[in-house]
Amino acid sequence: MSTSARRLSCLALLAGLIAAGMAPGLAQAAQRIKEVAAVQGVRSNQLMGYGLVIGLDGTGDQTAQVPFAAQGVSSMLQQMGITVPPGTPMQLKNIAAVLVTAQLPAFAQPGQQIDVSVSSIGNAKSLRGGTLIVTPLKGADGEVYAVAQGGLIVGGAGASAGGSKVQINHLSGGRVPQGATVERAVPTPLSQGDSIQLDLNAADFNTARAVAAAINTAKGAGVAQAVDGRVVRVRAPQDMNDRVSFLADIENLPLELAKPAAKVVLNPRTGSIVMNQAVSLAPCAVAHGSLSVTINSTPVISQPNPLAGGNTVVSEKADISIAQQGGSLIQLPASAQLSDVVKALNALGATPQDLLAILQAMKAAGALQADLEVI
Structure with missing residues (x-):
């Protein structure tokens, strides 16, 4: 894609997603009450528990660096009547300590099943192929509301040999569909x-x-x-x-809701700009250009003559160049529709990163009829 095409498409996605449905005379679909409000008390509750994943193919925690994994195994074995002498070295490469989280839906009753998410909290390389053993899930009040267990589904794969490694997606987290059984209902x-x-x-x-x-x-x-x-x-x-x-x-x-308050949301980290349908522009003039400074440093070695008795000295030679791109003054007419605002901003030929500064300057000048929110 050429530079001019990239400039013209900096807000093309915005125009396609938002402005396409805001043409004059096109009625906005009415919302329902369930989409703008919720009944108080009808909500989900967060559950969390500490557990162990077993059956890994040598990709578990290194117990020398993750001592709580070995402690968890010892506690599990004690509950099953097996006592491990204190100080016994444990090399458990097929076990990983994990944190299990779940959302308990509103009106969930004992016996129903919910999905759980499993995430490694040690240095396990992969949870692929592992099985989560019985893990109580507690709420904010410390009571057990569900019990999780089952085989993990990890959406990734990886292999390593001879110091080389290939990995697809994330391997230290997975899910167990319908992996927890509700034990207590929340009133x-x-x-x-x-x-x-x-x-x-x-x-x-x-x-x-x-x-x-x-x-x-x-x-x-x-x-x-x-x-x-x-x-x-x-x-x-x-x-x-x-x-x-x-x-x-x-x-x-x-x-039938009135037009929402005009707002522009800016994300400086990604250069994303999102506007709602109420954004408008007052007449203004904008000039945009770019300034680049380039500094090149080249080592220079000064070598004295053999009989001069001096020392070799290393210095640097710096070349500094400044390039300024000219920008003509562009007049933007008043724009009442979002599609017109998009066209006016595209006419500037600026990248999304440049538009972050331009929109802030337009707001300071009173030409942008919207609130700016930086996330």
Whole structure:
């Protein structure tokens, strides 16, 4: 791809993903309440446990450098009635100490199975082909909510010999699908009280008002009340069957939301720039150029004559050059549509890294009608 093509395509992906659906006269699809809010208390819970993976092909932990792996094996053997004398050297290259994590879904009941993620915490080279042995998974309160065990699926491969190594993807982590069995359910406040609370994903007074209005229109005046920009309180039936049906109805109610606040998100590490549909430009003029400084250092050796009695001296010769790329002043017209903003910025012929500085300067000059957020 040529340089000019790269410049013109610096925001082509942005235009294709966002601006294509923002043409004048194209209606925006309405959102549902379930996409902007969640019922308070209906959430997943994080579980974590320490375990061992066995059956590795010599790619496990080096127990001399990972002492807790040997301690874990000793504890496991003691539970099975096998006592290992203290101080016994253990060379366990087929075992790896791992950390097991899982998400306990809302309303999960004992006997149901969930997926678990397994990650090495030692210096194991690979977990491929290993089996996770019984590992209790605890919640934030220290109680055991699930027990994990099973064969690992590692999405990678590797081989090494004679100091050479080939590896595909990551080998020190994997998953066990349906590898944990739920042992305890987490109570939820869904059935408590005569009302439920909807928590918005983002604080916005307009969205809270729209959610309350949609519920009142469908279920009757006064059923929902917007408490603030994040919370909507809703009166719900006392009977659990009726309450579930009530929630199913209000979750699918459509919302006609106003245009969101204009925002531009910048990522200086990757040069990514993302704008939403509300971004607009005021008339402005922009000049862009680049300045490069090149420094070359060349060693120079000064050798004295054989009878001069001097010493050999090594010095450096530095060549410094400065190149400045000219940039003409470009006038950008007022742009109300996102597609026009993309075209105007592409006209600058700047790379995404340059646009990071240009957008900040345009914001400081008052020409960019949007909030800048750096992540």
